[in-house]
Each structure stands twice: as C-alpha cells, then as structure tokens.
Amino acid sequence: MRFLHTADWHIGRRLHGFDLTSEQKNAFEQIEKIAIDEKVDGIIIAGDLYDRSMPAEDSVALLNQMIEKLNLADKFPIYAISGNHDSATRLSTGSKWFKQTNFYLHTRLDQAFKPIELPDTQLFLLPYFELFDAQQYFNDETIKHLDQAFKPIAEKMKTQFNPQKKHILVAHFFADGSTQTASETQLTVGGLAAVPVALLQDFDYVALGHLHGKDALHADNARYSGSPVKFSLSEANQQKGVFIVDTDPVKLTFKPIKPLWDVQKLTETFATLTDKDFYQQLNLDNYYGITLQDTKPIPNVLAQLRNIYPHIISLDRENGYETAIDYRGESGKQIRQKDPMALLADFYQQIAKEDLTEQQKKWATEALKAANDGGKKS
C-alpha cells in the first residue's frame, strides 16, 4: 500500500505577527495534488493539526474545509492523531462519525491499541499523551519518563501484531537523537522527554510528528515528515514537503512543497540591501531575517528597510556597533544620579553623532513629565 505522511500543520500559526493562512492554504493544495498524483491509499497526519488548543473561528473553518476536501470530496482515507498543540477533547468532536468515511482520528491513549486493519498493513494511531495518561492507563505511578511510558505501549501494540502484515506506528513525540529547532515547543510537560529509537525497532515504519524538519531524525524505520510550511527563521534552510510511504517493500520518497513566500536569511551591508541591483533579483514578498554587517549606527534602519522588504521578521547586527557607548569612566551610580535629559542627550549624540533638536528635546521633556506624573497618579 501507499501512504502520504504529513504532520504539524499548525493551522492558525503566525510568523512574527504575519498571517500564514494563504501560505498554509497553498501548501495544503500541493499536499492534495501529491496525494492525487501519487494515488495514495491514505493520508497520515501525525499531530498538531491546530497551533492552539483554543483555535480561532477562522482556523476551525479552515481546517474543517481541508479535511472535508480530502476525505469527503477526494475520498482519501485519513489517519490522524492529536499533537501537543491540539486540544484532544475539542479535536475529537465528531470523530465517532468520521470513521464512516475512513477518517480515523485518535485523541486518547486507549485508542492506540486497536490497529486500523488494512489489506497489507496494521496502522497504530498513538496520539500525543501526558505521562499522567500513561500512569493512569497502566495503573503504574512508577512511570516517570517517556521511555518508561512507551515500553509498555509498544509491548501492548505488539500483542496485536498480525505477522502477515506490515506495522506502521503514527505518533507525536520527541524521538531520542533528533535535532530540534526554535519553533517547536519543548515537550517536558510532566517529565515527558524522549523516546529511544531502539524502542521503535519492531515497527516497519514510524510516521512521526512534532519536529518541523524532515531531517530531524534519520532512523532506518522512523521519520518526521516535518511541517508543510516554515514557521521560524531557524527553519529557513529546511526543504519542506511530505513523505510517500510504500509498504511492500517499505520505501520512502520525499516530495517537496514549494513555499508561496519563502523564509530566508540575508546577511549584508545596509548599502547592499538598499541597492536596486541587489534587491531587484529577490522576491521582496518573502519573509526575511536580516543580519546587518555594518558597525555604524543607521537612523530609522528598520523603517528604511521595510520600505524595500515589507516582511522583515528579524533584524540584528553581525559585528555589533563600532563605538560602544562611552561612559567616560563614570560609575553606574554616577550615571543613575545624572539628569535624565542630560543622559538622553549624551546617548543620542554618541549613537547618532548629532545633538537633539529643540523639537526632540520638547518631546523628551513631555515624555519624562508624563512618566513622572503617571507614577504619582492611580
């Protein structure tokens, strides 16, 4: 059989304040096309369908549309689990009805042990769970770490193994030896840590969710599909996509997803960044994390760059500032005793190499007065 393995859609996610809806819709359409072109027998979604346990109405409407399209319109079976970002309870709404159209959505640990029986494969859908759930389910309070929790889970699944079939596990956790990026929530809730890859050995394939990069783990039989969309600058160099999983024999093929607007890093001087010949070659609608190589202060630098790059998601300096602020040997105490206006004037002069204008002084004086008054009131 042939499955499409995806995960971590995080519907509702924003990128440094920018709405990713069109980015996510675009990625979804590519996933749908891949599923159709590859004639897959089902679509695996390994958790974190939503970005938040209480998704906004727009996010609910969007995910509902996507799932209805894949399952009701395109007639693809769906094998999904809840992730740590989903509310298992909210996500489970309707799941008892979904089975009628081969949309299997598991949100509780106890659902993981009855495999979905397919012609040549047994699918075990293990949702994200807290250590507490495992302690309760196995009635064993000595379970203190994820490996202790997962061992009996795997053992119990194996009692269901049909030797004539392949065995696929769909799960959402941190597998030991994986590399994490900035955009994933650390799973340390209730001591929840990592699952040793050795514990996964009896499955023919483990379709993982949680980490956003397809290369986070390179086990023979276990992979993260990664998210379909880049969710942070730390994912700038990741190739997003989905895995096509063939079962007989087990074979993995990665299918890339092209971003609508890419997330990219730019490390250049201000002069280069503002040079038409340079930026005309770029897709200026992309999301840029900019690192300036300059060391001189540049007035209104962000505003100036935003005129050219409307989607700047970060701005920093590669080599800091040429002139650190010179306190002329004054102690912190001496400085704190100085008149705020004098301090501001010094600071501005050192950074901008100019004196404050009369207008600027007026604004500063008003601001200081307001701050002081505010302190007295309410």
Added chain:
Amino acid sequence: MRFLHTADWHIGRRLHGFDLTSEQKNAFEQIEKIAIDEKVDGIIIAGDLYDRSMPAEDSVALLNQMIEKLNLADKFPIYAISGNHDSATRLSTGSKWFKQTNFYLHTRLDQAFKPIELPDTQLFLLPYFELFDAQQYFNDETIKHLDQAFKPIAEKMKTQFNPQKKHILVAHFFADGSTQTASETQLTVGGLAAVPVALLQDFDYVALGHLHGKDALHADNARYSGSPVKFSLSEANQQKGVFIVDTDPVKLTFKPIKPLWDVQKLTETFATLTDKDFYQQLNLDNYYGITLQDTKPIPNVLAQLRNIYPHIISLDRENGYETAIDYRGESGKQIRQKDPMALLADFYQQIAKEDLTEQQKKWATEALKAANDGGKKS
C-alpha cells in the same frame, strides 16, 4: 410523525457561580427517557446547545457525550440549529458527517431553505442569524429589522412546500408578543428585534428556541420549549420540560422535567429562616433566592444563612432598613471632608448599633493606609 421539541441546553452555564453540570446531566437523562418512552421519530434542538461561543473543554466533552448517546447509541434522528450563544462555525465541525446518521445540524442561513424530507413532514432548520447575514443572502441592504428579514425567508421556504406534507419550522429568535425573563440575552444585535407571529402562520408548527419559559408564547402553531433547567431566579416558578409534537393531527403534549436541585424564592424573617421546624421541611441543597422581611440590621447575615442554606443565589430585603443612615443634616461636602475613620465609626455605629472594636479599628486603619500608599505607587 412524533417529535420531541427541546432547546436552550446552554451546556457550560453556571448559576451565580454554581456549577450546573449534574443538573444538566440529570435533565438530559430525563429528556432521553421521554424520547424513548414516547417512541419519538426524532429530536428537535432549537439552538443554544452551548452557553458560550468558546465553550470550555468539559462542556465540549459533555455535549459530545449527550449527542453521541441520542444519535449513535439510541439511534434517534436529531434536527438541530445553532443559537445566539453558539459559535456557528465551531458548532458546525463534523456536521457534513453527521447527516449519515440522520443528525442534521444547520448553522448557516443558506441551509434553511432545503427542507429535511420526512414521510409526512418537511422540516426547515433556520439557525440564529444576524441581520447582516440576511442582507448578504438576499443581497438587500434595505433589510433593517427582523420582520423584514424573516418575510423573504418564509416566502422562500414556502416555494419548497409539498402540500401533501406538514411543515415544521425550527428557529431561534424572539417572537413578537413573547414574555422575556432575566436570563435570556436581549437579541438587539444589528437591530435584530422580533418576528411577528403573523409571519409564522403558514407553518403547521414552529419549534422555537431562545426564551427559557415554555409559556413565553402561546400562539396556536408556535411554542418555545423552554430550557430543561432553571438558569436564574426569574425562572423559579417555571415548570421545565419538553414538548411532544404529533403531526397528524398536529397535537402538543408537554412533558415535565423534574429538577435535581430546584431554584426557589424564600421570603421570610431571619427568625423563621433559622428555625429548625421551618428549614427541616425544605430541600436545603436547593438554590435559594432569599428576601428578608426584617428591617433591623443582622450582623454576618449571609454567613449565618449559608450555614443552613449552602446554595444561596441572592439575598435582599423586602422592606429595606428600619433606620436610614442619619447624617444629622450634614451636607455631602461636610461629610466628604470628615476623617475616613470617623465616618466609618459613625456608619458602623448606626448600622450595627455598636462601636468598632480596637481590632476592627486596627484593620480599618491598615486598609486605609494600604489604599493611600497604593495610590502613590505604580
């Protein structure tokens, strides 16, 4: 055919801070039993399934259980609409799958015009809608009031009428001439007001939701089922229950629901309320709104009564206080100029007929100091 008409479950609702979950579960079990005993062909739920557009996880779990029991376990068809308390978008999740088991859930105006075709009845499910939705649907911005909005809705429905069948409308709005209690949200959003009963005349029965009392409206062919549970003291004297609706001939039978803990008013003297012979005859777990007939001040009156009546939801005086506070002819200005401690001492003396104790003075002084300091800080 025979239907059960209920509405306004408001799952998640609290009564003056008290959790109503067990009350709502108890009412649900009675509704289920009535449906089974009366062998109804379907259950109509006329909106406000939830109390809030963003229900808590517990509420989601509870409503899901109830609906699964009625539709999947008991195999009752369900005909439901969203009310003004529901989020149409959130509630609609899964509705495309629900139809497969005859659970019809309409949350959008455009869904109202295709009737559910039953052997002898056409069911029109009209969810709660904003004036804006009607303006959009009919592309007519001159629609400024609910009657203007409902007229074309009824007209369009009538084009679908099959003269061989009965016509039932399920709706959630304020019908003109109905009497409202304190516990219902006023529907004035976007000028949304009342639907004249005359506009309902062409339907054999209109199963209404929104008002919580079964007697809110006494039209020949239109009724509110009312909520299954009392949601405020203003509903203390209402008999809660559901309607059994027979279609051939159209006949209404009210089936009462017995409260687990009732909401009741007590208008008595403090002496009577604290008299064992009196309160031993009462179910002290009930929710009581107490009106004292006393006119004298009673120290710690609420605390004393709560020792006997743990679920007090309101406390007031029938005849006010014997002695209004005596300002000895002082003007507001004079009083404001007095030292707060002196004012407090006077007030306490007049109400409690005692002087402040040293401990009380100490507390008051500290409280005043804290208030003054707070003012200076932050």
